[in-house]
Amino acid sequence: MTGERRDWPAVSLDETYRILTAPGAPFEMETISVAGRPVRAYKRAHRDLRSIFEASKAWGERTFIVFENERLSFREHYRAASALAWRLADDYGVKKGDRVAIAMRNFPEWPIAFWAATVIGAIAVPLNAWGTADDLAYGLRDSGAIVAIVDGERLARLKSLPSDDSSVPLIAVRTSPGIRGETIALEDLIGPPSHYDALPDRPPPDRNIQPDDDATILYTSGTTGRSKGALGTHRNIMCNLVNITFTGARAAIRRGDPLPAPPDVQKAVLLPVPFFHVTGCHSIMIPALANGSKVVLMYKWNAETALELIERERINGMSGVPSMTWQLLESPDFERRDVSSLEGLSYGGAAASPELTRKIAALFPGKFGGTGYGATETSSVSTSNGAEDYLARPDSVGPAVPGCDLRVIDDAGNPLPVGAIGELEIYGANVVKGYWNNPQATAAAFRDGWYRTGDIVRMDAEGFVYLLDRAKDMLIRGGENIYCSEIEDALLAHPDILEAAIVGIPDRVLGELVGAVVRARAGTRLIQEQVIEHLRPRLAAFKLPVHVDIRIEELPRTASGKIVKRQLREELAAKASAPG
Template sequence: MHPGKLLIKTASEVPDKLAVIEDERRVTNKELLTRATVLAARLREQGCGKGCAVVLFLPNSIEFVVSYFAVMLLGGVVAPADVRLAAPELAAFIGATRPGAVLTTAQHKQVANDAAGRLAFDVEVVDVRGLLDGAEGMDSSVDGFEVEGVLPGDDALYLGTSGTTGARHVVVLTYSQLDLFPETMHAVLDTSESEVIGMILPMSHISGPIVCNEAVLRRNPIVLLDVSQPEKAISMIERHKVTWFHGVPAIFQVIFRQAKGQPSRLRSLRFVAMMGTIVPVPVLREFSECAPNTAVLQGYGATETSPLVLLMRTEDARRKIGSVGKPTPRCEVKVVDDGGQELPAGQIGEIVVRGPHVMKGYLNDPKATAEVIKDGWYHTRDAGYFDDEGFFYIVGRKDDMIITGGLNVHPGEVENVLLEHPAVFEAAVFAVPHKLRGVILKAAVVLKSGYRTKEGEILTFCRERLADFKVPRQIEFREALPRTKMGKIDRRSLTAQA
């Protein structure tokens, strides 16, 4: 359903129910609609309309949600950008999406203006709070505002992503694909009007739009959580009785370890869903112990797949720990070898996906699109397998495979063993040059607080559990591992530093 029309419907039926909670600020569904309509009208006055992209250079905030629905009411294209981007990065994204306006806040306006100044065309940078002046006092501005109709195949989202080569693409998702996340959540996890959604990932990634749609459809409040302040985040979960949230493992490490020994503080959580990178089984078990009444689930997908294509059901979570679940409704997933031949259960190959979840393509880049979508199948470049019951497991990026002495080793397999060591908190395995073998395996290890061990002890631990060629030849102890902006371990940085 059209997100703008859905918001109008929800606001008319439950106007006083809370829509978004940000610290002590909050807006009801009626107030959200009013502000979104005011902003849409003012954007329309500035020339933004149906099919027009609008960049949201905004932090997680009420203003982000308002801006998202304002662009939807216009039948436009939301192009969210991470506020951590530097001016040259933001300029590249604006240049690719050619927006009618860039919405930001006073805090981030200097970077946005710097980015706009680097472009060969003019684009207006606007403080969204200035455009919203006076909106809080209006009872309603819906009357007389003409909501733009859209077709299912019209562009709805432009989302920046980094490919395996490090090159940045812009994913195009359509209005019909906005329905897929709510459909999946309800079908697999039985989400309902009683949920309270925690939002802890950057809303500038695909998480923001999909959670906005889920919240308005199910009439759920969104509670904004700040991972940089874990105690405050837990207090918000406890105070507002958050029932679920999703994120990457690094976020869960912060939240669950802050709440360790205080499981009652997380008792409102019905489930949490991890995605974005592999979660080792020892880490999953630790999380489950921190929140024994919460189903700790894994899912899998990408920005290019709207995003979820595999998701674990709550009833299978403990029995199939380590799995990312089964295909979501209307989605086909299979495992293929390098020649594109489908592989049977238990054999590792590339995960490929087909169905309505697959993106329309990369914006203005048919060559890059054709490289990843072949005969309707999106090639994820992730390596994985499925078991005899049809549950899928991800072992890592296909490109991360290390060939040492002519033998293939996937870092994820070695990292899982390292994380079983009682002293190891985090581990990353990568390749370093070697005269005879071409490359050898090296492991960067972060120890748990208060623990000490030696390189030889860890290597002995690995030799007892791995084939000799899979055992790292070097162990490097670190205070922390380098991470990407999404919280994933940055292997390229480790390799470059070696």
């Protein structure tokens, strides 16, 4: 097994980076100016999304998207997206810089909508399809979208709102006539999927896209108030496209092997996470179009279905959250399915137990798990850990990829020495401009190009990052960011609740579960079921607490009046794990 080689590492980490980023090397760097600041960028990166889209024609009849029994080739995708781009420009007046929203499940039409918008210089606005009707309407209003492409479920939610809350022109995907009503269907614009291949083979309108033009607004929840839209550029996304390929090259040099050659057969990836996440969009869908890979979609995550697809589609890799990997490996179907095509399993977005990478290495000799650290604000990947490095440091999210600079700072923003504990800041060509239409939040999170992550870390002498805690008041359930203040505000709307605190309950599969501690008004009889029913119409289902601890006494507070959540977290975790 590769990971057992006693002479590893053959090359130091510093020397590996020097080799891979030197002049003429695959990850050669150059210093450019972005917004008046010097930024290190990859010299050989694509310049914009349109260049990837045009190059994708070369993949021709290769399968790009698989969804259940449907298959969409690269050629069909190119023609459909180009046809939609023309209709958006001609029928809806979409201009460079206009916002086009997308709200749907992972259907094959999702990438068609995304590329149709971005290749004509519009800004794609992927909305969280798990959100409520009000969440969707907010995204449309805040982004100023001039058109939205939605599936039947999202259309029904929007139609439930007053007309002035959902007045954006809509294009319906996979929607029955009864729900669609007068809404234009995508098929009315570009024809049904069976006719995509017969569409004209012509490029979309040329809008002279530049690398630092705006490309996406991806909403990420804030600790207070409404979601914030991270405004990303073409350059941000192109930097990430190179970042995600670095781990394999680094591993090869570290073990003294030559760089891996480009694959001579098509690779296949299983995508169990939503396209509207930065992982699904920036780190799976966009690289697949660039590299000619096949992306296999799932209507809904299910470990047994995933194993069936791995066997049927000869899946080489899956990128999700740690909980999905655990469920896959521990499924009763795991032993009877042919998973020999898998070359690795990667995960992120939530805490991963060191046990997971060791389990993968044991089940797949010579192959490895992979993890990393990133954020919507960093266009996905900022650090990566894989191969022997991950086995050696299974509790680390890895060192920075070449396109990123990292530093650890104190509360005042001063850099700290190696090994000190503080907040992680990130700088690089992958860091977004800021938050759309929100200068106050932008000023708080971005300083001279550095993004303040809100995560508490330490970094060792070689640059490996270890996540310790979150400064931002949030928890992560199965890869979904859940901001505590939103649930706390909903709890405090109950007339019999005086105080409320949301904390994470550790869970091996999902990382964290939502736990609530509330102080009830004296003389009332409040039970958990009443609290949940109060929250149900106010919150998305994944934000509902699985355990509610109801108290009469005041919640513990610091001298400054802040609730001591660390204490509550420990108390609630103990109660939740107690038998009975």
